[in-house]
Amino acid sequence: MRDADDPTVCICQEVTEKELLAAVALGHHDLPALREATGANTGCGDCAVDIEELLEFALPDGRTSLR
Template identity: 45%
Template sequence: MYVCICHGVTEKDIKKAAKAGAQSLQDIKQATGCATGCGTCADVALEVLQNANDNVTPDFLKILQPKSKWQEQATA
């Protein structure tokens, strides 16, 4: 998923920067260019970074994930 449209930065790019040691939004800006254009993406970029460092799926991405077989059986 694209996080920064201005610079074409994806969630994967931010996770890669986090894995390389990025700890702050400033680190993400330097590593990817994210949030250095219009800045609208800064909050989402920071959330992706924090969740990458915590190894947690961000809430806004959970709705995009397909249901597991167990979830499908539970709702049937």
């Protein structure tokens, strides 16, 4: 069952926004790192733009840390 408060970003691997943000909080700050940590973007690849946008949101101003 899908959670309306946690949208699926990568449909192929069923990776949600919260899972990606948790991985960012653990230090995975680029697409290759998130791919390795979560499996996102390892299927069709269509979610790459969405993941990059999520990174821009989570790490504004080019920061590489949430702190």
